[in-house]
Amino acid sequence: MTEHLDRRADTTRVQILRAASRQFARKSYSLVSLDDILADAEVTKGAMYFHFPSKYALASAIIEHRIASARTSIDELLARKLSGLETLIDISYLLAIEDMGDETARAGLNLLQSIGRTDGLQEDVLGQWVTAFAAITRKAARDGDLIADRDPEGIARLLVSMYLGLRQTSSLAQPERLLHDLENMWLLVLPGFVKPDRIAYLNQFIKRRTAVALKKATSL
Amino acid sequence: MVRQARSEATRRKIMTSAVELFNEIGYPATGLGDIIERAEMTKGALYYHFDSKESLATAIIEEGSVRLAEAFRGIAASSAPALETIIHGVFVVADLMSTDQIARSGMQLLRAFGEFNDAAARTYDGWVTEMTERSRQAIDEGDLREDLDPQAVGETIVSSMLGAELLASASTAGADVLERVARAFKVLLPAIVSQESLSYFDEFLARESLRHSAAPAAD
Numbered sequence: 488m489t490e491h492l493d494r495r496a497d498t499t500r501v502q503i504l505r506a507a508s509r510q511f512a513r514k515s516y517s518l519v520s521l522d523d524i525l526a527d528a529e530v531t532k533g534a535m536y537f538h539f540p541s542k543y544a545l546a547s548a549i550i551e552h553r554i555a556s557a558r559t560s561i562d563e564l565l566a567r568k569l570s571g572l573e574t575l576i577d578i579s580y581l582l583a584i585e586d587m588g589d590e591t592a593r594a595g596l597n598l599l600q601s602i603g604r605t606d607g608l609q610e611d612v613l614g615q616w617v618t619a620f621a622a623i624t625r626k627a628a629r630d631g632d633l634i635a636d637r638d639p640e641g642i643a644r645l646l647v648s649m650y651l652g653l654r655q656t657s658s659l660a661q662p663e664r665l666l667h668d669l670e671n672m673w674l675l676v677l678p679g680f681v682k683p684d685r686i687a688y689l690n691q692f693i694k695r696r697t698a699v700a701l702k703k704a705t706s707l
Numbered sequence: 708m709v710r711q712a713r714s715e716a717t718r719r720k721i722m723t724s725a726v727e728l729f730n731e732i733g734y735p736a737t738g739l740g741d742i743i744e745r746a747e748m749t750k751g752a753l754y755y756h757f758d759s760k761e762s763l764a765t766a767i768i769e770e771g772s773v774r775l776a777e778a779f780r781g782i783a784a785s786s787a788p789a790l791e792t793i794i795h796g797v798f799v800v801a802d803l804m805s806t807d808q809i810a811r812s813g814m815q816l817l818r819a820f821g822e823f824n825d826a827a828a829r830t831y832d833g834w835v836t837e838m839t840e841r842s843r844q845a846i847d848e849g850d851l852r853e854d855l856d857p858q859a860v861g862e863t864i865v866s867s868m869l870g871a872e873l874l875a876s877a878s879t880a881g882a883d884v885l886e887r888v889a890r891a892f893k894v895l896l897p898a899i900v901s902q903e904s905l906s907y908f909d910e911f912l913a914r915e916s917l918r919h920s921a922a923p924a925a926d
Contacts, residue, residue, distance in 0.1 A: 687910075688907070695788055699787070699788055
């Protein structure tokens with residue numbers, strides 16, 4: 488009996504999260520009202536407050552959800568056992584595709600950039616992101632792809648900053664443009680830390696990834 | 708529930724012991740009695756799970772094939788072009804074959820039973836189908852020459868990889884399987900890869916071999 492109830496509560500929670508993601512993916516945090524979410528989720532106010540006491544709690548839950556799903560995607564990519572640099576490039580394309588076509592993914596990053604700034608959440612999440620990228624960058628160094636004495640942590644920070652900037656300056660609604668910008672970004676930064684004799688191959692790798700991504704990408 | 712878990716543990720124990728013995732003294736020389744002794748089981752426990760040495764071998768072939776197929780599917784993400792997946796996948800599978808006892812023993816039994824065993828036919832068919840499908844995709848993506856027959860490419864890749872594994876098994880007990888796989892691809896790729904993609908795949912293969920020949924502490 489309780490199990491049954493729990494499951495129903497779970498469904499309600501998922502329903503609310505989905506509706507909220509739809510809203511937060513398309514509108515900024517301050518423009519989304521709880522009433523919009525209630526109407527979209529088709530749940531009562533009571534049910535909503537049972538799961539999420541505030542708009543802020545709801546937003547944090549979406550960010551958490553996004554972090555968990557990004558971690559799964561990244562683990563899957565790591566399981567492919569490619570070289571460190573190829574893995575970093577693949578991750579950037581994967582994040583871009585999810586950011587363009589998946590509501591929770593889009594909402595998660597939108598919210599992180601708008602509400603996470605003041606309460607340490609952004610610092611915490613981006614810190615984890617940088618740490619994960621730095622570990623993969625160190626693998627790239629062991630693969631022999633990096634110029635000696637380049638700092639993996641610094642490279643990781645640069646890559647994270649660039650993607651977060653790219654999603655603002657380019658257009659998530661136009662896959663062709665965003666992927667083109669992402670490709671350009673990689674082609675421009677690689678010579679900053681990759682050994683000159685590895686660049687020709689990686690440039691081709693990037694262009695091939697753009698071609699595959701263009702076929703897969705969808706937009707909200 | 709508990710009983711089921713214990714029964715599964717027993718089954719594993721029997722399989723592992725059998726694999727050890729097959730590796731040490733070979734399949735023909737291994738008797739069910741040796742397996743029972745090694746696994747420290749009763750005859751009844753073994754017969755409960757396997758009614759003959761051949762059914763035990765079949766189970767090892769199947770388990771080994773599943774592990775190899777899972778390793779391949781694990782890396783076959785859709786974000787990569789098909790020919791990259793084929794090459795990278797073959798390396799990952801070959802690597803697993805040299806490190807995973809059951810996968811390795813499964814391959815050897817597969818060879819020993821070849822035409823007499825359904826599991827063997829299913830396994831080979833499965834690989835050819837998989838590689839044919841990916842070859843078709845690689846032709847569409849422009850990485851393989853468009854005048855090629857995907858089925859022929861799939862069969863050729865599977866045959867040359869099985870051959871490389873066979874030679875490695877025979878001459879170095881499997882130790883140099885990755886080098887042999889790399890050499891086989893080096894000869895094969897110029898024959899099937901399109902002109903535009905050849906230099907890229909040359910480099911792709913070089914990086915792949917380098918990565919796999921690096922010290923195991925690479926991670």
